[in-house]
Amino acid sequence: MHTQDIIQPYSKIAESYLKEKRVKEIIFSRGTYHVQVIDRFSEDPTWAFLQFDEHYHVQDCFCSCQVETAPSCEHLATALLKIYNGHIDPLHQRFKHSFWKHICASFAKKYDYDSKILTQKDGVYSLKPNRNILFSAKGKTELAKKNLNEFIDLKKKETEETSLKFSNLSKNELQLWKEGRPSEDFRFELSFWSDIAKWLMFLQDDNRPYQVKINMANQIPSKIKITFEDIEVSFGLPLDILTQVIPFLNTIDTPIKVHETKNDPIEKILYNKIKKSLEIYPIKKSERKKDFVGTPIGDWIFHPQEGFYLIKERKSYEKKESILSHHIDEQLEKNAPFFQKHLTNASLEIKPIAPRYLIRFDESWNLSVELYLFEPKDLLHPHSVFFGKWIFIQDKGFYRLQETVFKQSSLFIPRDKVSEFIHQYRLWFNSQLGFETHLATVQTQMDYE
Numbered sequence: 001m002h003t004q005d006i007i008q009p010y011s012k013i014a015e016s017y018l019k020e021k022r023v024k025e026i027i028f029s030r031g032t033y034h035v036q037v038i039d040r041f042s043e044d045p046t047w048a049f050l051q052f053d054e055h056y057h058v059q060d061c062f063c064s065c066q067v068e069t070a071p072s073c074e075h076l077a078t079a080l081l082k083i084y085n086g087h088i089d090p091l092h093q094r095f096k097h098s099f100w101k102h103i104c105a106s107f108a109k110k111y112d113y114d115s116k117i118l119t120q121k122d123g124v125y126s127l128k129p130n131r132n133i134l135f136s137a138k139g140k141t142e143l144a145k146k147n148l149n150e151f152i153d154l155k156k157k158e159t160e161e162t163s164l165k166f167s168n169l170s171k172n173e174l175q176l177w178k179e180g181r182p183s184e185d186f187r188f189e190l191s192f193w194s195d196i197a198k199w200l201m202f203l204q205d206d207n208r209p210y211q212v213k214i215n216m217a218n219q220i221p222s223k224i225k226i227t228f229e230d231i232e233v234s235f236g237l238p239l240d241i242l243t244q245v246i247p248f249l250n251t252i253d254t255p256i257k258v259h260e261t262k263n264d265p266i267e268k269i270l271y272n273k274i275k276k277s278l279e280i281y282p283i284k285k286s287e288r289k290k291d292f293v294g295t296p297i298g299d300w301i302f303h304p305q306e307g308f309y310l311i312k313e314r315k316s317y318e319k320k321e322s323i324l325s326h327h328i329d330e331q332l333e334k335n336a337p338f339f340q341k342h343l344t345n346a347s348l349e350i351k352p353i354a355p356r357y358l359i360r361f362d363e364s365w366n367l368s369v370e371l372y373l374f375e376p377k378d379l380l381h382p383h384s385v386f387f388g389k390w391i392f393i394q395d396k397g398f399y400r401l402q403e404t405v406f407k408q409s410s411l412f413i414p415r416d417k418v419s420e421f422i423h424q425y426r427l428w429f430n431s432q433l434g435f436e437t438h439l440a441t442v443q444t445q446m447d448y449e
Contacts, residue, residue: 003058003080003403004354008431010077016040017078026082026202028092029165029189031059035079039065048079051167056090056403071427085205088352088400095201099248103224104197105188106241107135113191115152125152134236137196144230151195158190165189196233203228204252212254220295220302221256243298246308257307260338265317269342271392273383276325278339282317329388332398339398347397354402359432367413367421369406373399379409 007014017023017037024045025036031052036045051060063075083091095101111117111127111134118125118135123145127135139145160166166174169186176182188194204210208228215223221242225234237245250258267281294301300308323331332339332348340348358370358377371386372378373393379386381394386409392398405428413421422429 002405002428003056003084004405004431005427006058006061006072006080007077009072009427010074011081013040013074014077014081017074018081023078023082026091027164028083028095028198029163030168031090031092032164032167033079033083033092034164035075035082037075037078039075046075048076050076050079050083052090052092056093088350091201091205094205095198097248097251098197098201099245099252100197100200100204101194102248103235103241103245104193106244107235108188108191108193109184110238110241111135113187113193115155115192118152120153123148132236133234134238136232136234138232139230140228140232141230147199148196148231151192151199155192155195163190199231200226200228200233203230210253212252214254214256216304219304220297224254226252239297243300246297246300249308259307259309261310266342268344269339270344271346271398272322273392273394275322276328276385276392278323278328278331278343280317280321280323280342282319282321325385325387329390332387332390332400336400343398346392349397349399352400352402355404357432359434365415365418367411367415367418369411369413371404371406371409 017040020040022038022040023035024038025034027034031054033048033050035048035050037048038044039046047064049060049062050058053059058080061072061076063073065075066073085091087094107127111129117129118127120126124136124138125148126133137148139148156162158165160174165186169177173183173186177186182190208230210226210228213225213227214221215225217223220239221237223234223236225232235241246258249256265282267283269281270279271277272279294303294309296302296311297308299311301311302308336348336350340350353373355371355373358368358372360368360370362368370377370379373391374396378384378393378396379391383392383394385392388407389404390398390400391409405425
């Protein structure tokens with residue numbers, strides 16, 4: 001099921017739910033969610049369940065408020081809006097690439113997944129293997145103290161029957177867990193480290209203010225301390241852990257920035273509207289700067305005043321290269337900021353834009369559906385192109401589409417297939433202005449003489 005099928009019928013109501021902060025709890029593991037939403041009429045909690053597939057389509061969903069026949073409701077729409085929260089990717093995918101996940105997973109792998117490695121004194125939980133405190137967590141409110149206590153001291157063993165975390169396991173992963181040798185990824189998912197990482201992610205995603213302080217030793221970062229209103233955490237940064245988390249520092253608001261490379265190998269990128277290709281022009285090697293002044297840390301160099309720079313270029317461009325039309329969608333998905341930075345003869349908008357559709361019947365009652373972005377038929381201009389997730393609109397530029405219902409930019413449905421088509425996409429039709437579908441039974445009366 002497409003996300004817009006769930007959100008669109010209740011979009012305004014769902015937005016008001018978010019403004020009134022009626023989402024009280026999100027429990028997730030990989031692509032499975034339980035979201036608690038307080039109903040606007042009864043003020044009772046309802047639970048929305050959603051499960052995503054690998055393409056971020058909603059594979060299954062239901063709500064505790066629903067009758068069995070209802071495909072969506074205002075609570076599911078609210079939960080889905082909160083899961084995306086204005087981003088391109090859902091929460092579990094953002095968490096996968098977050099600083100919180102990677103710093104906690106690095107500590108779990110190096111020091112252990114079991115909470116027994118921590119000591120507790122005066123409400124502060126600490127990890128100090130060599131008398132040096134490498135990790136600490138302190139609750140600053142009663143609720144935060146309760147959360148830490150539940151994550152660490154009172155954490156119960158999770159099983160298939162009691163935990164959401166087993167819902168997306170492959171048969172192989174489940175078998176390994178039953179044999180007492182779960183994968184590192186699943187060990188982390190079951191650990192207190194994962195609970196703390198997700199909590200910090202929730203606070204950040206909820207736009208709670210926080211401060212980041214980084215201590216230095218020998219001209220490199222040695223400790224990071226993050227302070228929210230509810231909780232204060234600090235992580236030591238041994239070189240092996242620092243190297244692992246550098247690529248994810250930019251996912252939090254930190255005074256130390258991470259840059260792709262000190263020496264940009266690209267002069268410019270041009271879009272060829274005739275060939276429908278992107279042409280990459282590199283800077284001549286003889287003109288590239290070679291002075292890297294700073295402290296080497298793995299594949300990075302650290303400048304105290306500037307941050308981290310990648311030493312190795314992710315791709316070495318020796319000569320002009322062309323990305324042909326059938327590869328553009330894939331390349332823009334992989335690295336849109338790179339192309340946005342270097343594209344000089346066209347604009348590129350990374351924030352997804354909702355597609356619109358022109359729906360018409362012809363004189364023979366054949367149905368046509370045409371996607372457009374700003375005005376009807378703007379994809380029919382000679383140099384407009386539908387690449388898939390990305391489109392190029394003539395005289396405007398590249399745009400990333402929000403989730404689309406159809407893989408093609410236009411459809412033609414012959415009259416004898418219209419009924420089947422409308423039934424298959426009835427939820428989508430209900431979200432289109434001027435269209436509403438109704439299910440009805442037709443009784444045939446037969447008279448006998």
